[in-house]
Amino acid sequence: MTHTARDLLTTTTATLAPDPNANPLVPRIAAGTAPRATLAALALEQTWVIPADRRAFEFLAERSAVTDPEAAAFFTTLAQGEALAGERLTAFARACGADEASYEPLPGCQAYPAYVAWLALNASPPDVVLALTANFSAWGGYCATIATALRDHYGFTDEACAFFDFFAEPSPDLDRLATAAVQAGLDTGRLDEMSACRYGRLLQTYEAMFWNALSATP
Template sequence: MSAARELLDAVRAELAPRDAENRLAPLIAGGTAPRSVFAAIAAEEMHIVPSDWRSLHTLAARCDGPPARSYFSGLASGEEAALARLAPLAAAAGLDDAATRAYEPRAGCQAYPAYFAWLALNASPGEVAVALTTNFGAWGTYCAAIARGMREHYGFGDDACAFFDFFATPLPDDDAVAVVQAGLDAGTLDRDAARRYARLFQSYELMFWNTLADAA
């Protein structure tokens, strides 16, 4: 097993016990969250996705080698694809253009993209790859549970669920492993910093969901 794979597996294991702290996903999965929460998710994500897209392109521009540039550019393309899937969710949740413009984002929801932007400027690409890859597992699990709940309890169709379906499919992590290994080999990846960034990333992820749970 490569050193990069060992690091990613270790950080995932360290952070996995916190997955149960998401208080909104179980409410949606069980059908007890108010329907209005989907409009709030869509409105918040309309701010988050473009920000994350810019952060990923910033990281790609900072990378010296083609594999890392391709990794972050590919993730940015995924954010662009996700943005196209937000409009059907917003429409199904009753969020029109006027309501979208009038919506005031919550600080607890926007802390995640703000921290991502900080990482894009301050962390090494390999360290960010550790944080992102670790968080993707939790994010994908939440999205899968939410998509199921939307269909089973709220009557949403495939178009409305497409945003969550898109992220529910796990991404192969071979490219991320290569970026992490390159950082380790070059001596630009600090293991302690990578763990710290991953922990904070997960904390901000949970803050997003729990801010919406508190407002529901």
């Protein structure tokens, strides 16, 4: 049985790491073969995901403020990060020539934020911290790959790549907050490792759906 938050975060992240073949789109972007229309769809889907996740994290912060203050600090930081990311997303969407007015979101892409909202309403906050942190590792890697490819193959500016740079950059502060929240959950018995792993597995599955749905766009 794992006894420390750091051990638990490490083992859970490794256990939930996605199959290298689970994401069909990022390798195409990395090779420069994904069409700009698909990049535009990625930008437009994120215009729905980012504000939805921000509100879910704000709700989690409010819900956990009394019972799980360490988790509340983690979710507050996440919400602030989503707000910053949203500001950077505009330049990427503009560089792609994305047309928000005529775009219809893809169900496969919006399953992820819908589940984050479910977690915000139903799950124990320490469990959500663990599940999200494990998922963020894969997302950060995808963003680093995309940021490089947008510059190398698509000629995007630093401003247009800033959205992906933001998520690709390690965040020692967020890592510290996650560790504190998970440790508090372990110490108080409010963290259920089995539930957290289940939530994390579903998050990874919904993220795979996101990339698969985008990959199928014309």
